[in-house]
Amino acid sequence: MGNNPHVLVIGGGPGGSTVAALLARSGVRVTLLERDKFPRYHIGESLLASVLSTLRLSGAYDAVAAHGFQIKRGGYFQWQNDTWRLDWSQLVDAEAWSWQVDRAEFDEILLRNATEQGAEVIEQATVREIIFDGERPTSVEWTLLGDDTVRTTEFDFLVDASGRDGLLAKRHFGMRRQHPAFRNVAVWSYWEGAQLHPDSPEGAINVTSTEEGGWFWNIPLAGGRNSVGYVVSARKAAEKLRTGELQSYYLETLGDSKPLSEMLAGATQVAEVKAEQDYSYVSDRFCGPGYALVGDSAAFLDPLLSTGVHLATYGGLVAAAAIATTLRGEMPEEEALAFYQDTARRAYTRFLVLVSRMYEQYIGSDEYFAHAKDLTAEHAGDTPEASFTRIMAGLTDVNESEGQQQRTDTGALVSEVENLHSESANLEYMGHLDMSVVWDHWRDPLADIEIEGLRVATEPVLGLTRRARTEQEVAAVARPVLAPKDAETPAR
Structure with a gap:
């Protein structure tokens, strides 16, 4: 690996754009190849509150906030015979909110932000082949729209954010599994x-x-x-x-x-x-020697709880921290990627549990909300309904800690997931997961994120560390300002 390591990102959706922007802000040389010309249409318009902090870290928050998207402050569910009014301001935090977005516009803002942060973004570039040296990808062959010339780009690390196309998981490794329960x-x-x-x-x-x-x-x-x-x-x-x-x-x-x-x-x-x-699937692994899968290329669960952009941007944040740490020589690649694998899979699996119960075992809101509370160990004073709302807002994934915070029963939770799908889905991959689930902090979503002593740090640059965070790091991920109640596009 040279003095100026190069990361190639395939795909310019929220996951790829987030990784590219964060790495570029950290001083890493980044090239992003995107097949389409943005703006381009995409479904998945409802964002979780957790997205705001990642946008701030990536540099995209101000542009998104200024665009005029519809403010979102919760959800209203009429599920079977129950009605759930999930007002984030009452059940989570007075300042918890997000947006409902036109994805063509939102995704373009994130892609342009990657360029502004220093990444080289090439649109209408189709990757034809990924070249490996043993188990490690080393270069890609790609073409531009309207030009048959095959170009070759070498790199030190590859991020596959190619979405449902799944260049690595689906095409190369054949390790993507459909969820029979969610066909x-x-x-x-x-x-x-x-x-x-x-x-x-x-x-x-x-x-x-x-x-x-x-x-x-x-x-x-x-x-x-x-x-x-x-x-x-x-x-x-x-x-x-x-x-x-x-x-x-x-x-x-x-x-x-x-x-x-x-x-x-x-x-x-x-x-x-x-x-x-047939859009619900998961890859056997989310990373390997010299590569990481981010966003929909790694997994997509189901649109029921609006998790797509949340999992893509959260995964992009953690992947960028792990990659940057490795490229600077501060930690062995295998150890840094194991951190990414664990955190990304935990986030995905938590939603898998909740969606599974809604589709297969829902017997009433009291039982369902009580189950959501069982998925947490912090905020002990929350009602079961508040516990569900915190998870649904995406405010659960980035604070999986050890030490002061209590862990949930890993074995019991894994067993429950396996029981839910024992006849309808292949969940063998879940046997090794650490399923500890605790609440994150809305004001400071990276507080106490720790797995085997590692945590995400943002100062002096983004990466993984074993030290306590500084006051500057805490401030860097503090909650964005309260969205005005008299927003230009109020709910109708």
Whole structure:
């Protein structure tokens, strides 16, 4: 490895852009190859509160905050016979909030931020081949749109943030596993003039279950549009999908739901119907010699709890810290990547547990919220409903500590997950996981994150360390200012 190590990032979505920006800010030479030309369309508009702190660390926060996205302060769930009003300001923190975003605009802000932080970003660049030296990737061959010339770029470390394409996990290693329990299809479109349930917190995502085991989302976006979609077992929608009757199936399903019919009364559909299926999967490993998988390239669970951008940016933060530490020669690569593997898998698996119970074992909100509380060991005074809301806001993942904070029963939690899917999903990979789950701190999301003595540090540069954090580091990840209640795009 030379004096000026080079990191190549494949993919410019939230995970790839976050890694690239953070590494560039740390003084690492970074090249990012993105297949598309931004802005480009992407589904997944509802952000968790945890995203704000990562945006601040990456340098993208001010641009996102100034853009005018819809403020989001929680969720409103009508699930089976229960109603959950999950107001973050009441159940989590008076200043807990995030955004509902147009992903084309949001993702472009993050990609441009990577350039501003010093990364070289090349769009419309398609990676054709990854070249290995033994188990370690060393270069890629790629082409630009409209030019058949094959270019070769060498690097010291590779970040695969290629999303569902999964260049490493799916194409090269063949180590991506579908979740049989979540073989769902999502069908959605956009509306003008739609309403949220009148009891919703400001800008809240509305989630409504159906008798056939599916559920709707209704997400308010800036400019008076709403994203409205339906998720159901692909088996139940198979005939409609084969015949291509998406529009009629979509409208028929909406019409069969009293809550959705009321929300869409007088509204106008303003976009064609889109659909995706078989999007729930996980890779056997998230890293290896000279490479790391970040975001959807590593895993994607399910849209139910809006975890996609959260897991991508959080994973990008931890991966960048591990990579930077290794490239500076401060820690063996294997040890630093093990830290990333553990933290990223914990975050993913926590949501797997909650989503699994909603789909397979939901018997009422009292039982469900009580289970969410069992996934935590801090904030002992929280009600079970508050425990669920903290997890749903994404405010649980970055504070997995030892020492002062109590750990949950790892074996019991692993056993429960395996029982949930013993007949329907392959969860062999979970046998080795440390499933300790504790609360993070909204004001300071990196406080006390520690695995076997390691933690993420932000000063003097981003990396992993065994020392206590400084006051400057604490300030660097302090909570962003309270979003105004009179935001330009209030919930309708």
